[in-house]
């Protein structure tokens with residue numbers, strides 16, 4: 001079962017914890033010494049920034065697939081370092097990203113260096129609301145494939161926040177590509193802790209062999225793969241980039257929202273539990289996919305009253321950034337989270353993007 005790390009950084013001793021977590025994640029991703037050092041540096045710098053500029057925040061570290069999947073080969077794994085804060089925000093983002101930009105007492109590498117050393121780097125900052133930064137560090141800069149087929153214009157990313165800072169999350173998200181089809185899945189293993197993680201991990205593993213199937217068929221495969229586990233709520237969304245079609249099917253309580261032309265709507269799942277109580281009939285919803293669409297899948301760790309904003313319906317920002325912004329804006333001290341929380345976002349690459 002893959003580990004996830006949620007490191008609250010409210011004093012300088014936790015900066016080291018963020019660095020150590022990045023090193024563990026780098027080992028899990030199979031990174032070499034140099035790229036492990038890069039992941040550690042980025043985690044250290046971003047964690048230090050939380051203390052210096054935002055009065056503290058949260059560092060989420062995870063091992064993920066690339067935001068854009070190459071055709072016909074196993075995806076590299078990357079270390080994803082995401083930071084979330086409720087600080088004052090960055091007044092001038094491009095200045096903060098420029099090389100040599102340091103704040104008064106900084107001995108750190110700076111955001112510009114982090115961006116240059118990372119495979120992907122993006123941030124979202126709103127004055128008064130806070131900043132979200134996402135960096136991904138893979139095996140070697142530049143190996144992430146950039147083939148130009150239509151499927152390479154779809155990208156996905158997400159965050160996974162374990163309940164109570166646990167080592168494992170019962171939620172998991174993954175995505176896979178088969179030719180022109182890209183399939184995003186989010187699984188919420190029943191309950192939380194290692195047994196829930198075992199169920200959602202089984203779903204992730206089964207997805208790899210099911211990426212060529214339509215969502216309903218993939219869910220049937222997953223149902224078989226999850227027998228013997230506690231079971232999971234699972235949603236599967238597939239973009240057929242050749243046909244410009246989105247197909248969706250879900251079983252159990254995984255939220256799915258689609259933004260079309262600036263308007264959000266729900267995609268509806270069937271009641272049930274994949275692996276233990278599969279509904280007799282599965283319905284597949286089909287709709288047009290276009291470059292401006294944004295799809296969000298989320299576990300019920302997100303409060304049900306969560307409503308996406310217009311600001312969330314954006315394709316210009318890294319999907320993992322939008323996922324982290326969603327988690328931040330949906331939770332509050334008044335509504336504490338009582339379960340693992342995963343959010344995954346599927347969008348198109350921006351025209352001038354990667």
Ligand SMILES: [Mn+2]
Pocket residue numbers: 170171188189190191192196299300301339340
């Ligand atoms: Mn759960």
